[in-house]
Amino acid sequence: MRSLVSYAKHAVESRSGLGVLVLAVGIVATSVLPGSAQQAAPARPSAMSSADEIQRFCTNIADPARDQRYLLQKQDLEKLQADVNDRIAVLEKRKSEYQDWLARRNDFLQKAEAGLTDVYxxxxxxxxxxxLEKVNPLLAAAIIMKLPAKQSSLILSEMDPAKAAIVAGIMSNAADPTTSKEPT
Incomplete structure (x- = not known):
């Protein structure tokens, strides 16, 4: 094809009759022969039509692809929700076990505290x-506060003065109405 074009240019430049005739024959021959330049020309529109075809294909599958993507995301979310629900169930079970244990502990402490107070x-x-000097000062203060005032004062007078001062300080802080109920 390239040689035909260069020959046609040469023929036009030389303006020979024979060159123009050969050029005309070449044009007719290329339009008739299979695989000629005429048949190569529709390749460009087919490239355009293939781009259009690709565009149409992508447009046609966009909605189903989006729906499939949403379906996969929904399945993932449902799986995550099931995992969260399972974990919540485990936490609720553990919470009830802890509350049961805490209730039993508090009952025991109340019984023990009442018995311990009676002992002292x-x-x-x-x-x-x-x-009482050897136990935790907070516990000693709690026990002494539950005892009658006369007995509490006798016990504090028998204690080491430094330890008695610590216990008395704890007792006075516990009785202070401006003390915050919430720990900081």
Whole structure:
């Protein structure tokens, strides 16, 4: 094809009759022969039509593709929701177990505290003081506060003055109405 074009240019430049005749024959021959330049020309429109065809294909599958994507996302979300629901169920079970344990613990502590207070209530102050010096000052203060005032004062007078001061400080802070109920 390229040689035919270059020959046609040469023929036109030389303006020979024979060149123009050969050019005309070449044009007719290329339009008739299979695989000629005329048949190559429709390749461009087919390229355009293939681009149009691709565009139409993409447009036609856009909605089903979007629907499929949404379906997959919905399935993922449902799976995640099921996992969350399972974890919530486990947490609820553990919460109820903890609340049961806490209720039993609090019942035990109330019974123990009442029994412990009764023990110290029946002890002589000079015997109770050394024992209360050795326990946690918060516990000692709680026990002494539940005892009658006369017995509490006798026990505190028998305690080491430094430990008695700590216990008395805790007791006064517990009785202070301006003390916050919430721990900080």
């Amino acid at each position: 209530k029946n002890m002589k102050p000079d015997a109770a003081a050394p024992q």
